[in-house]
Amino acid sequence: MWEGLIIINAMYLSAPLQFVINITNKCNLRCLHCFNNSGNDDDITEKELYKLIMNISQLKPYNICFSGGEPLLKKTELINCTRILKQNNVRVSLASNGMLLNKEVIYELAISGVREISISLDGPNKYVHNYLRGDNFAFTETFKNLMLLNNLKIIDFEPTITINKVNIINFEEFVILMIKNNFKKIGIRIILPLGRALNNKDVLMLNYEDIRYISKIVNKYKNDIQIIFNDSINHLLYYRKGESIMREYLNKKVKVIVDRPLCSKHPEHEIYYLLNYGYIPNTISEDGEEVDAYIIGEFQPLEEFEGVVIAIIHRKNDIEDKLVVSKHPHKYSKEQIQALVEFQERFFDSEIIMS
Ligand code: SF4
Known part of the structure; x- marks a missing residue:
């Protein structure tokens, strides 16, 4: 149960911004890419759940x-938990496949x-969504309920797509469909090698070019609809098991x-950059921002740089990895890179990955 719990920015806030609670492991679908491998009966008991909610309420998260x-x-x-949380001024949101919604x-x-619902929709048509969701009626039901939410306008909602190798070809069509139906926003998750997605990684995982394509589509439509990078982060923290999705970058030339x-000095922290970064x-x-990189082998402050990705800094206790870029692909050992990036990586449990 506690696997689903995420604490953000605890260093600076009196309480976590958000808790994610997997209220059940049961599911009416068996999606190919389910990060949580949902479907088993290993659930929290009612007593444990209410105790957890009471304890969390005391913390007053957002x-x-x-x-x-x-x-x-x-x-x-x-609903019982939501009532308790509302009384304690804690906002509640929901992540659902949307199949069990109706007006009532x-x-x-x-x-x-409940203030907000994220509804999974993995494509603009029944072929791709039903294939990924493993159910012949999933698209029809979920889309109908999205339209209902849009008409009722009593709960904020966002259709959320988990982009993977199967549906990336439909991604632009998906965005256009959402705009045409006057949805205010959409959520995006990038497929990660976790749960059932790990078992099906050969057909689902994206590569470097795919990520560039997603970025292009987001930039193309960002003024027409709000596009939000969604919550793969909590899954990533708890399930990434040593995998780095940055491997695609190794040995690639980048700018x-x-x-x-x-x-230079970090804008917020007492860190001086001993490398160009x-x-x-x-x-x-993985955090929805651009990929960060250390540059090694250059000894002047730079504005931009072209080189080859010679290593990945894999942060085991953070949500994103970093790249190491140099003009000298074979000059530096793992130990040397580790020493060079220590000025910042000392705050993380990180390891160096090289090809
Ligand atoms: S991804 Fe699919 S199987 Fe997993 S919890 Fe969501 S709807 Fe259920």
Whole structure:
């Protein structure tokens, strides 16, 4: 149960911004790419759940997101918990596959205090969505309920797509469909090698070019609809098991825009950059921002740099990895790189990956 719990920025806030609670592991679908491998019966008991909610309420986080499994399979408990949280001024959101919604359920959720629902929709048509979701009626049901939410306008919602190798070809069509139906926003998750997605990674995983394509589509439509990078982060923290999705970059030539030049100071922390450090434009890392990179073998402050990715800094206790870029592919050993990046990596449990 506690696997689904995420604490953000605990260093600076009196309480976590958000808790994600997997209220059940049961699910009415068996998606090919389910990060949580949902479907088993290993659930938290009612007593444990209410105790957890009471304890979390005391902390006064900004939001609690109920996820699963399919949280609406535990609708009674969900609504009871939401009422308790509302009384304690804690915002509640939901991540659902949208199959079990109808007008009555939407009203029940809204009245109890649910403020936002993220609904999984993995494509613009029944062929791709039903294939990924393993159910012949999934698209029809979920899309119907999205339209219902849009018409009722009593709970904020966002259709959320998990982009993978199967549906990336439909991604632009998906965005256009959402715009045409006047949805205010969409959520995007990038497929990660976790749960059932790990078992099916050969057919699902994206590569470097795919990420560039997603970035291109996001930039193309970002003024027409709000596009939000969604919550793969909590899964990543708890399930990444030593994998790095940055492997695709190894030995590739990249251009780095340097926004933290050599000898500059971090804008917020007491860190001085002992290397040029920047980002690779038109990329997306695990936190939804551009991919960051250290530049080694250069001894002047730079504005931009072209080189080869010689290593990945894999952060085991953070949500994103970093790249190491140099003009000298075979000059530096792991130990040398580790020493060079220590000025910043000393704050993380990180390892160096080289080819
Ligand atoms: S991805 Fe969501 S809907 Fe699909 S099996 Fe997992 S929990 Fe259920």
